[in-house]
Amino acid sequence: MEPMTLSSDVLEEVFGPTHIVVLHEDDYTRAIATVDTRQAILELSMVWFLEGGVREYKAAHKRVMNHESMGKVFKSEGLAFWRHAHEVFRFTLPDNFSRLFGSSAPATIVDVTILVGPDKTPYARILETYTPVLKKWQTTSEQPDDIVRKKIEQFDAILENVT
DSSP states (O other): OOOOOOHHHHHHHHHSOEEEEEEEEOSSEEEEEEEETTOOEEEEEEEEEOHHHHHHTHHHHHHHTTTOOHHHHHHHTTOOEEEEEEEEEEEOOOHHHHHHHTOOSOEEEEEEEEEETTTTEEEEEEEEEEOTTOOOSOOSBSSOOHHHHHHHHHHHHHHTTOO
């Protein structure tokens, strides 16, 4: 498995410069929006940081928690990383997502684990939700399973508090 580009880098290739807006965070979770220079939301992601990876890569994690891009942090620290997609699908999103994307069309959702370093230590599990205009990833299933639906509901509840 070769090191891969993270989604924020792919978004920059397609849409130009982006930055991260943190919508919610605590010690091991974070809800973020990746926005372009016009402040259009390109991606909404729910990140669950995994204890072993956080412990193993403390310095990098501290930078990530300081709102730096995960991929850029790993690259600058000389750390190889992989984006392992478990599932990719198109899904009609709850109203809170649609409102933030400005579209009710089905969006692409990718369930991934980020693996870091020579031992491919699991660092984070991410539910990535992409703007309906981005069709970069092919779908492998039509509907999310019950676990992913539960994650979407949790994320939707967090988005209720975003203005």
